[in-house]
Amino acid sequence: MNTSIPTPIFTPALVSEIEQALVLDSALVFARNEQKRACADKYASRIRKLSSLIIQNKMDYADVAELLESEALELERQAQELIND
Numbered sequence: 001m002n003t004s005i006p007t008p009i010f011t012p013a014l015v016s017e018i019e020q021a022l023v024l025d026s027a028l029v030f031a032r033n034e035q036k037r038a039c040a041d042k043y044a045s046r047i048r049k050l051s052s053l054i055i056q057n058k059m060d061y062a063d064v065a066e067l068l069e070s071e072a073l074e075l076e077r078q079a080q081e082l083i084n085d
Contacts, residue, residue: 046071 054064
């Protein structure tokens with residue numbers, strides 16, 4: 001029995017280095033944007049929690065300033081951890 005292999009209809013073309021670079025660049029941009037969105041969501045959530053805490057405890061301006069300063073210090077500490085890792 002003699003069978004022949006059919007000629008493929010589609011043969012993938014070689015992807016050029018420029019096309020690979022474009023694909024990689026767009027993937028990196030997408031990942032960066034997703035990371036920015038996640039950070040913004042986390043930050044907005046934290047600010048809402050602080051706002052709720054301020055309202056519930058009827059904090060005066062000095063207490064609010066102290067709370068915000070402690071939050072800023074915590075954010076700076078977290079940023080420093082990322083740099084050191």
